[in-house]
Amino acid sequence: MKAVLLSIKPEFAHKIFEGSKKYEFRKQVFKDKSVKKVIVYSSSPEQKVIGEFEIETILGDSPDKIWIQTRLYSGISQEIFKSYFEGRDKAYAIKVASTKRYSKHKSLADFNIHTAPQSFAYVNV
Template identity: 55%
Template structure:
């Protein structure tokens, strides 16, 4: 099963693992449809991999249509959403199916990753190596 690692801000990662936020928004998305799991790297000041979630589906549409479909479980404000997708024709929303918070947070190096990705990076297993 293929996985990707996403960098997510601490406040949004917390909302994902508490079930408040059931959609993760992205301006770019992975092309491999076999990706079924997202490994969550929490950005500064935490800078740890804290868990993962399984993907139910990925929505793709205009930013307005995506917001209309997902706003009740967005975990973010409309203002933040609009700013994030400003001047974009397409928006992606990853629908979160289930979450698995690790008992012990992990380092990027545990996954053989040297630095946090700006968008995403493919990973294989847990802990894992980078897939080209």
């Protein structure tokens, strides 16, 4: 099965697995709509793959509309959201369905990846 590996800052990555962040925000999303799973790479300073989640849906709209739809479970402040999407006409929110935190962290090499992706990378799981 094809999945995507996303680089996510540690503070936000852990909020996904704690359940307080139910949306992962992106300026661009992957084009392959058959992808239903996200592998979470917690970026620097952690630099470990910490778990995965199933995708419920992907919302795409103006940043203002996406914020209205997601703010209660965004896991971030409105200031961080606005700063991230500043100057953008389109925002994407990947809705987290179910999560699985790995009991033992994995490395990028476990997914045949040698450097952390700037945005995402397709992987086979």
